[in-house]
Amino acid sequence: MSTLSRRTLATLVVSTAAAVTLSACGADESSSGDAASEPMAAPNVIIDVRTPEEFAEGHIEGAVNIDVSSDSFGEAIAALDMTNSYGVYCRSGNRSAQAVxxxxxxxxxxxxDLGGLKDAAETLGLEIVTT
Structure with a gap:
């Protein structure tokens, strides 16, 4: 094989490898969209599932406090309108996942599930207030 053919072959191999590598770095086309560019529509009701003490220290403006660790959590959610949309948050995201x-x-x-308090406030574009 001539020197020119080897250089051409080497260039072709490197170019192909680079193209494959770069295409693998592209956006995942199977995703439904970029969450950061598509803000979530505000739910009708925002539920803080932390304790009343945590709620009093700071919560999202307009949120309702229904403590997921309370014995009355089941009764409290049974009284809610199932046709509404709900956003649920806690301190870190663990209790909100359980509540959801x-x-x-x-x-x-x-x-x-809106996750933790700060993430939920940022996602919804709402203020954290104290009582």
């Missing part, structure tokens, strides 16, 4: 699972088990279909 329990609400879905109870038949709610439009429930969103």
């Amino acid at each position: 699972a329990r609400m879905e088990e109870a038949g709610f279909t439009d429930v969103h």
